[in-house]
Amino acid sequence: MSAKLSRTPEPPVPPYVVRLAEALIFSAPAPLGPAALAARLPPGTDVPAVVAEIARAYGSRGLTLVRVAGGYAFRTAPDLAGALRGDAPEPRKLSRAALETLAIVAYHQPVTRAEIEEIRGVTTSKGSLDLLLETGWVRLRGRRRTPGRPVTYGTTPAFLDHFGLDAVSDLPGLDELKGLGLIEGRLPAGFRVPQPGDGADPDDDPPPGEGEPSG
Structure with missing residues (x-):
């Protein structure tokens, strides 16, 4: 009888690394690219796993993590954008x-x-x-x-x-x-x-x- 093979589960991402990545993305003046994020995290960090964990944590919050301009950034949750539109500065009108x-x-x-x-x-x-x-x-x-x-x-x-x-x-x-x-x-x-x-x-x-x- 052959032994049943089981896949070793991926180790969980350390909470500190998730918090550090969250802070780096939040404080960045522009969308933070994967390479730039990896350079600021501990060596060997699974960046996609970290990003997925942050996105999951913010899934039901007022902010959401998005991929934009080749990097990651926090943006207002789409369902709240209408309520905040009046607080945003009026964009410059283009002809x-x-x-x-x-x-x-x-x-x-x-x-x-x-x-x-x-x-x-x-x-x-x-x-x-x-x-x-x-x-x-x-x-x-x-x-x-x-x-x-x-x-x-x-x-x-x-x-x-x-x-x-x-x-x-x-x-x-x-x-x-x-x-x-x-x-x-x-x-x-x-x-x-x-x-x-x-x-x-x-x-x-x-x-x-x-x-x-x-x-």
């Missing part, structure tokens, strides 16, 4: 042009100003891009290796954080974009929603150095 520009940058990055204008079918004012750069949702990605060396633009982790996305590949479809307020009104002719990505473009050089014109 329709800025919203359309933001959507195009998100889905076509890295993208130049000329490419944005070609997709929208109208001239993009410098103010729209400057505003998006000021909000921290758009950044300079690099320069194209083409005549004129135009600057390319892309989104930032702050953009992902604001819209509750873990990665650019999680961007929603066209109807959801409208629901999020990224696109308003009638879309310009030729607008499409490609498969987004945030990898490096082989035709791009690194971002402009300090003091270089933004193009």
Whole structure:
């Protein structure tokens, strides 16, 4: 008669490690990535198990642990968001042009100003891009290796954080974009929603150095 094999249960995560991870995530100024979290925890810590334990503990509380912008962060529980909306600062209103520009940058990055204008079918004012750069949702990605060396633009982790996305590949479809307020009104002719990505473009050089014109 063969002996019945039994799987050895995983050792429980020490409470101190869970509490330390909770404190690190709570105090971080931005979503804390798995590697950064592991670096602050004792060597050999099972980070996924720690995160799962925190998420379980906060399952019925006013805060919830979410994966956003490639890291972990605490956010208000979805069912309480409506009750707290009046306490939150009023977000800066973006014009329709800025919203359309933001959507195009998100889905076509890295993208130049000329490419944005070609997709929208109208001239993009410098103010729209400057505003998006000021909000921290758009950044300079690099320069194209083409005549004129135009600057390319892309989104930032702050953009992902604001819209509750873990990665650019999680961007929603066209109807959801409208629901999020990224696109308003009638879309310009030729607008499409490609498969987004945030990898490096082989035709791009690194971002402009300090003091270089933004193009």
